[in-house]
Amino acid sequence: MxxxxxxxxxxxxxxxxxxxxxxxKNGKTRxxxxxxxxxxxxxxxxxxxxxxxxxxxxxxxxxxxxxxxxxxxxxxxxxxxxxxxxxxxxxQAPVTANNSSSSFRWQDLGLxxxxxxxxxxxxxxxxxxxxxxxxxxxxxxxxxxxxxxxxxxxxxxxxxxxxxxxxxxxxxxxxxxxxxxxxxxxxxxxxxxxxxxxxxxxxxxxxxxxxxxxxxxxxxxxxxxxxxxxxxxxxxxxxxxxxxxxxxxxxxxxxxxxxxxxxxxxxxxxxxxxxxxxxxxxxxxxxxxxxxxxxxxxxxxxxxxxxxxKAFWWQPWQPDAIFHDNHHQYFHVNFAFNISFWDKLHGTYRQKDRIYNEDIFYGVGKSVDAASTKELNDDIEERNLENPLAYRAEMPYKFSDKEVKKLKREHIKS
Ligand SMILES: [Zn+2]
Ligand SMILES: [Zn+2]
Known part of the structure; x- marks a missing residue:
C-alpha cells in the first residue's frame, strides 16, 4: 500500500x-x-x-x-x-377541502x-x-x-x-x-x-x-x-x-x-x-x-x-462503458446512451477514419485527410491513451505504426 x-x-x-x-495542506489536515x-x-x-x-x-x-x-x-x-x-x-389520497368559491383569493395559493x-x-x-x-x-x-x-x-x-x-x-x-x-x-x-x-x-x-x-x-x-x-x-x-x-x-x-x-x-x-x-x-x-x-x-x-x-449478453442493444467514455474523450460523437443504434442510424457513431475534438461539432468528425497536421497529431496521441482492454475487438480505432506513417506521409504531400 x-x-x-x-x-x-x-x-x-x-x-x-x-x-x-x-x-x-501545509502539514495540516483540512x-x-x-x-x-x-x-x-x-x-x-x-x-x-x-x-x-x-x-x-x-x-x-x-x-x-x-x-x-x-x-x-x-x-x-x-x-x-x-x-x-x-x-x-x-x-389513500388525502381528502382535500373542496373550495367551491369561484372568487380568487391570494391566501388560497398555498401548497x-x-x-x-x-x-x-x-x-x-x-x-x-x-x-x-x-x-x-x-x-x-x-x-x-x-x-x-x-x-x-x-x-x-x-x-x-x-x-x-x-x-x-x-x-x-x-x-x-x-x-x-x-x-x-x-x-x-x-x-x-x-x-x-x-x-x-x-x-x-x-x-x-x-x-x-x-x-x-x-x-x-x-x-x-x-x-x-x-x-x-x-x-x-x-x-x-x-x-x-x-x-x-x-x-x-x-x-x-x-x-x-x-x-x-x-x-x-x-x-x-x-x-x-x-x-x-x-x-x-x-x-x-x-x-x-x-x-x-x-x-x-x-x-x-x-x-x-462490458454489457451483458442479454443486452445486445447496450454499448460497453467505453462508448460514452469515448464521448467524453472526443466530445461531439457517440451521443446515445443505452441504444448505440441511434448513432449508427444518424451517422454520429465514431468512425476510425474520422477525427473528433472539442472544436469539431455536429457528430460527424473530420476526415483525416482534411485535418490539419496538429489535429492529426493530437488525434493519434489521443488514441494511444485508450485502453485495449476496454474493447471487445482488437483496438478498433487505433492506427498501426504502418498506418500512422502512411497518414503522415500523405499529409505532408497534400
Ligand atoms: Zn457524460
Ligand atoms: Zn455530451
Whole structure:
C-alpha cells in the first residue's frame, strides 16, 4: 500500500499530487466533507477491513453498490415506493377541502392549491437518500477502483494514463451535488403532486389496458426515453447550447461515477421533464416507467465510471462503458446512451477514419485527410491513451505504426 500511495498521478499531464494527501495542506489536515478525500484518507483502514472479505463477496458488494447508486441517484425511488404502496392498497389520497368559491383569493395559493400537500414528507427522504448514496456509495466506488487499484489502471481504466485533477474531482462533486438537489426535489414534487390526486396517466391494475399493452409498454417507454435523450444530448452539442450549458459536463474528460449528475441545472431539469412525460401523456403502469428509469440511471453510473465495464449478453442493444467514455474523450460523437443504434442510424457513431475534438461539432468528425497536421497529431496521441482492454475487438480505432506513417506521409504531400 505504501508503494501505491507514492504513485504520482498524471493528472492531465500537469501537476502531480501524492495519493491520499489531497486534503493535506501545509502539514495540516483540512476538514473536507468530500467523500473522495475521506475515502483516500482512510484508505489503509478500509483496505485492512476489505482484505478480511472473500474476493468474490467483495466483487458482489461493489456490483450492488453501483446498482444502488444507479437506481437511487435521481430520487426516483421515492416515486417507486409511493406507487408500490398504492398498488398494494396501503396508500389513500388525502381528502382535500373542496373550495367551491369561484372568487380568487391570494391566501388560497398555498401548497394545497397546487396539490402539493405534505410536500416536505416527500422531499426530505428523497434528498436524504439521494445525497447519502451519492457520497457514500460514490465514495466507495471511487475507493474500490481509483484508490485501491491506483497502481494498475491498465487493468480496469478506460483511459489508464490520465486522471482527473483533485480540483476537477471536487468541481464535479460540487456540480453533481447541486444538480442532484434539483433532481431529487423534482422527483419529490412530482410524486407528491400525483399522490394528492394531481393529473397523471399512471395506472395500477396490470390488465387495465390489456395484457398486450402491459408487456409492450416496457420497450415503448425504454425506447421513448432513450431516443429522446439521444436527441436532447445531440441538441446540447450544438455550438450555442454546448458553450452555455453542456460544456460543464465535458470538463471531465476522464469521467468518474460522480460525473453522472454534474450537468448544468437547466439541462438537467429539461432532461428530467422530458423523461417524466410518459407519466402524464401515456396510459402507463408505474412498474414499466420505473424499470426503464432505474435501468437508465444504473447505466449512467456505469458509463461515467471510467471503468472498462462490458454489457451483458442479454443486452445486445447496450454499448460497453467505453462508448460514452469515448464521448467524453472526443466530445461531439457517440451521443446515445443505452441504444448505440441511434448513432449508427444518424451517422454520429465514431468512425476510425474520422477525427473528433472539442472544436469539431455536429457528430460527424473530420476526415483525416482534411485535418490539419496538429489535429492529426493530437488525434493519434489521443488514441494511444485508450485502453485495449476496454474493447471487445482488437483496438478498433487505433492506427498501426504502418498506418500512422502512411497518414503522415500523405499529409505532408497534400
Ligand atoms: Zn455530451
Ligand atoms: Zn457524460
Amino acid at each position: 505504501a508503494k501505491k500511495q507514492s504513485v504520482k498521478l498524471a493528472e492531465n499531464g500537469k501537476a502531480s499530487v501524492e495519493n491520499g494527501k489531497a486534503s493535506v 476538514f473536507d466533507p468530500m467523500a473522495v478525500t475521506w475515502m483516500e484518507k482512510y484508505d489503509k483502514q478500509i483496505s485492512t477491513i476489505w482484505k478480511t472479505i472473500p474476493e468474490s463477496f467483495g466483487k458482489l458488494i461493489a456490483t450492488v453498490a453501483i446498482f444502488m447508486l444507479g437506481i437511487s441517484i435521481n430520487g426516483d425511488w421515492i416515486g417507486f415506493l409511493f406507487h408500490f404502496k398504492r398498488q398494494l392498497g396501503f396508500y 394545497e392549491h397546487f396539490k402539493l400537500n405534505d410536500l416536505w414528507s416527500f422531499m426530505w427522504p428523497s434528498l436524504l437518500i439521494s445525497y447519502s448514496l451519492y457520497y457514500f456509495i460514490g465514495g466507495f466506488i471511487h475507493w474500490y477502483y481509483y484508490v485501491r487499484q491506483r497502481s494498475n489502471p491498465e487493468d480496469w481504466k478506460c483511459q489508464p494514463k490520465k486522471w482527473l485533477t483533485p480540483e476537477l474531482e471536487k468541481d464535479e462533486i460540487f456540480w453533481g451535488s447541486l444538480t442532484l438537489f434539483l433532481n431529487a426535489a423534482m422527483s419529490g414534487i412530482l410524486t407528491c403532486y400525483i399522490s394528492n390526486g394531481g393529473y397523471s396517466t399512471v395506472y395500477y391494475r396490470m390488465n387495465e389496458y390489456g395484457w398486450i399493452w402491459f408487456v409492450l409498454q416496457f420497450p415503448v417507454v425504454f425506447i421513448y426515453q432513450d431516443y429522446t435523450t439521444y436527441w436532447l444530448h445531440r441538441m446540447y452539442h450544438w455550438p450555442f447550447l454546448y458553450k452555455h450549458f453542456h460544456k460543464l459536463h465535458h470538463r471531465y474528460k476522464q469521467p468518474t461515477a460522480f460525473s453522472v449528475t454534474a450537468i448544468h441545472p437547466v439541462e438537467s431539469v429539461h432532461i428530467q421533464l422530458c423523461l417524466s412525460a410518459p407519466l402524464f401523456f401515456l396510459p402507463i403502469h408505474w412498474l414499466s416507467f420505473y424499470t426503464s428509469a432505474f435501468y437508465a440511471y444504473y447505466h449512467g453510473i456505469i458509463d461515467h465510471s471510467g471503468v472498462n465495464f
